[in-house]
Amino acid sequence: MSKLYIGVDLGGTNIRAGIVNEEGTILCKKSIKTNLPKPEAVLEKDIFELCDSLCFENGYDLHSDIEAVGIGTPGSVDGIRGIVWSNVNFGYKNWKIVENLKGLFGDDIKLYVENDANAAVIAEVAAGSAKGCNDALMITLGTGVGGGAYLGGKIYAGYNYAGLEVGHMVIRVNGKPCNCGRKGCFERYAAATALIELTKEAMENNPDSALWKICPDISRVNAKTAFDGWRESDPVATEVVNTYIKDLARGIINLVNIFQPEILTIGGGVSNEKDTLIALLKPYIDEEDYARNARERTKIVIAKFRNDAGIIGAAMLGVNNA
Amino acid sequence: MSKLYIGVDLGGTNIRAGIVNEEGTILCKKSIKTNLPKPEAVLEKDIFELCDSLCFENGYDLHSDIEAVGIGTPGSVDGIRGIVWSNVNFGYKNWKIVENLKGLFGDDIKLYVENDANAAVIAEVAAGSAKGCNDALMITLGTGVGGGAYLGGKIYAGYNYAGLEVGHMVIRVNGKPCNCGRKGCFERYAAATALIELTKEAMENNPDSALWKICPDISRVNAKTAFDGWRESDPVATEVVNTYIKDLARGIINLVNIFQPEILTIGGGVSNEKDTLIALLKPYIDEEDYARNARERTKIVIAKFRNDAGIIGAAMLGVNNA
Numbered sequence: 001m002s003k004l005y006i007g008v009d010l011g012g013t014n015i016r017a018g019i020v021n022e023e024g025t026i027l028c029k030k031s032i033k034t035n036l037p038k039p040e041a042v043l044e045k046d047i048f049e050l051c052d053s054l055c056f057e058n059g060y061d062l063h064s065d066i067e068a069v070g071i072g073t074p075g076s077v078d079g080i081r082g083i084v085w086s087n088v089n090f091g092y093k094n095w096k097i098v099e100n101l102k103g104l105f106g107d108d109i110k111l112y113v114e115n116d117a118n119a120a121v122i123a124e125v126a127a128g129s130a131k132g133c134n135d136a137l138m139i140t141l142g143t144g145v146g147g148g149a150y151l152g153g154k155i156y157a158g159y160n161y162a163g164l165e166v167g168h169m170v171i172r173v174n175g176k177p178c179n180c181g182r183k184g185c186f187e188r189y190a191a192a193t194a195l196i197e198l199t200k201e202a203m204e205n206n207p208d209s210a211l212w213k214i215c216p217d218i219s220r221v222n223a224k225t226a227f228d229g230w231r232e233s234d235p236v237a238t239e240v241v242n243t244y245i246k247d248l249a250r251g252i253i254n255l256v257n258i259f260q261p262e263i264l265t266i267g268g269g270v271s272n273e274k275d276t277l278i279a280l281l282k283p284y285i286d287e288e289d290y291a292r293n294a295r296e297r298t299k300i301v302i303a304k305f306r307n308d309a310g311i312i313g314a315a316m317l318g319v320n321n322a
Numbered sequence: 323m324s325k326l327y328i329g330v331d332l333g334g335t336n337i338r339a340g341i342v343n344e345e346g347t348i349l350c351k352k353s354i355k356t357n358l359p360k361p362e363a364v365l366e367k368d369i370f371e372l373c374d375s376l377c378f379e380n381g382y383d384l385h386s387d388i389e390a391v392g393i394g395t396p397g398s399v400d401g402i403r404g405i406v407w408s409n410v411n412f413g414y415k416n417w418k419i420v421e422n423l424k425g426l427f428g429d430d431i432k433l434y435v436e437n438d439a440n441a442a443v444i445a446e447v448a449a450g451s452a453k454g455c456n457d458a459l460m461i462t463l464g465t466g467v468g469g470g471a472y473l474g475g476k477i478y479a480g481y482n483y484a485g486l487e488v489g490h491m492v493i494r495v496n497g498k499p500c501n502c503g504r505k506g507c508f509e510r511y512a513a514a515t516a517l518i519e520l521t522k523e524a525m526e527n528n529p530d531s532a533l534w535k536i537c538p539d540i541s542r543v544n545a546k547t548a549f550d551g552w553r554e555s556d557p558v559a560t561e562v563v564n565t566y567i568k569d570l571a572r573g574i575i576n577l578v579n580i581f582q583p584e585i586l587t588i589g590g591g592v593s594n595e596k597d598t599l600i601a602l603l604k605p606y607i608d609e610e611d612y613a614r615n616a617r618e619r620t621k622i623v624i625a626k627f628r629n630d631a632g633i634i635g636a637a638m639l640g641v642n643n644a
Contacts, residue, residue: 152474297482
């Protein structure tokens, strides 16, 4: 029988856990509210009880059926030592999560922890869009632009686990101001937020655009709105999409030239456009990738896992370390 | 007694070899002309004879004194398999250099090959500015802007060994056209060539600048000229240096945010400015590094080795693999 693992996705709103097999398939899952703020010890007990009840309710025994439990959490995480150095959202510092959870889970279950963005990369490499890759880069187009790197067969996080801030790469010197203090960061042009901003501006400047039919309430514009207008051949929406895609492509090509990964996988809200997104990006990448004449080039793909990436990636920490 | 290694720096003009100890100190060296074009087999024989005579002339015996010979060469190099996939300057493809040299050196001497830029990074990590680092990034400011990465304790070269083209990261969308086909590449603003271009333009526009005293023949402007003018407080030179430094800083901060290496080391012609260069860059980096408030940050330093980086790095291939 395939070995079983639990992956825990520790979010600011919910704690989600799932029992996952070696192939990365979720067999069952359960979630509870995080209810912050709360002391570390209380949260640790919540995690343990969530895992315990997840097993019980689905006919598994935590101690005899589960090989390992992996936790994906925001913050700077030292996976080797099992310590969360800093989790700003939770207000924790120097959180010895693995050592503390060992006291609850016992010594027979292996415990691992990793940053949640890195867990998503691990999920894609283990069972998703970058399956079997040795060098994979992931970018997420959401509120900001996040990054994760799996290089030479393991997560690369940088000094102090502070690397892969690919969103804070300036692509337009003296461009739009960014929260980070720089001007013209990739994130200001490529995040879902940036696309929404572009869409709203275009709507305000073009009261006749079909975008108003697609989304009569401008406050409800989302990352899909402009693409919907583009699908209806609305010229205003088409310009928004073209502007967005060009800058997204520029940043992606930068990352391809820098890392030349085997696969660059795109996640986050905007990646819901899937094949459309890839089809729009491809001509730019084919034209500008420095290694465009190489025998084999970086493949640009869409991440496979959506909300379950955290659970699967966290569970895979156990599989990878088995 | 310390073990001895030979490092060979295979250039288009010269082949340079040195006997190097475990600490990365060159004990003696010798060079011959490369005299391209020539068939692979002839070049291999040249390399062997250079190493053999280097030993003989300095009182060493190739077979009893030398542990390993490492070769640093331009091109895309698979160090694991010992193959140079492509060396455009030499006109070689799929060059099985390690296997072929084994036939000349015999089985008792270990042989290694690596890309020459990567060899320079290895030299800095083994015995130079990034000594003992686990994650180091190197950029070279020369004709172009090159990059090398030592991540997680080994060279990261990317898929097809085509990564680390950090010079071809766009920092100014629709900026100066680059040979690579993109516009606004970092290299167009940060290479020594770019600094020379800026200096010449400023001289042409300012016939009264002190730069003309420093370099009366404009065709002889080099990467030092503008810095010399800056040292004399010439306002034109100062503006050139400020413009150059700002864009150089922007690209460096991009790379710091992306890799967050322990050390980012700067080599190439412009790095001859040493402490001056670091002092000018530092205020920008302190202001914009995404991890500027972290406990410890990426250190920005000047590469230690100049023309000998290739020999030392190639020799260190043997030390690292010992």
